[in-house]
Amino acid sequence: MYNSDMPNRAQLPSTAQLVRSTILAIGIAGVVLVGAVLPAEYGLDPTGVGRALGLTQMGEIKAQAEAETTAPSTSPAPAPAAETPPAQARPDLAAMTDTITITLAPNEGTEVKVEMVKGAALTYEWSAEGGVVNYDLHGEPFTDLNAVVSHKAAKGAAGDSGAFEAPFDGRHGWFWRNRGTGPVTITLKVKGRYQNFKRLM
Secondary structure, three states: OOOOOOOOHHHOOOHHHHHHHHHHHHHHHHHHHHHHHHHHHHOOOOOOHHHHOOHHHHHHHHHHHHHHHHHHHHOOOOOOOOOOOHHHOOOOOOOEEEEEEEEEOOOOEEEEEEEEOOOOEEEEEEEEEOOOEEEEEEEEEOOOOOOOEEEEEEEEEOEEEEEEEOOOOEEEEEEEEOOOOOOEEEEEEEEEOOEEEEEOO
């Protein structure tokens, strides 16, 4: 019934051989984990092999993309409604002008917001000195300050300028993160109809 004879006890691997094979398999799995999986998935490269193979760059891009898409949600908890009711952002506000300069350490992020009513407009200009940053111009409606709506975003930017019209009553502003190895100084200038210009983080 069988094409081959059943192996006898002498032909079966010994306990020592099984232990050696298990240790060898664990060692190979560890090498693959450290040399390929960690660099490619998380940008971690303790041996330097991942960067030589181009895997570390893949992991860094993945981690950076994930961090930037979730960055605005890391803002401090919204202030109580009594502090920022929609009624505060009045359409009859006089034009305002503000400038702020912020220095970000490597991997540090910051956010600057204003309050605007739907249809109110402003012009803005910001520049980064000492490197480039990832940024996102976004807003949250007063009716749900946890509902983040991205208006414009970019990676590795040295600056940006333009005109912005609020699509809804709410808080609108800029988030920047320095993914470089040295400090970056950001200067933001804003002019328009808004109020409560402030740095949130």
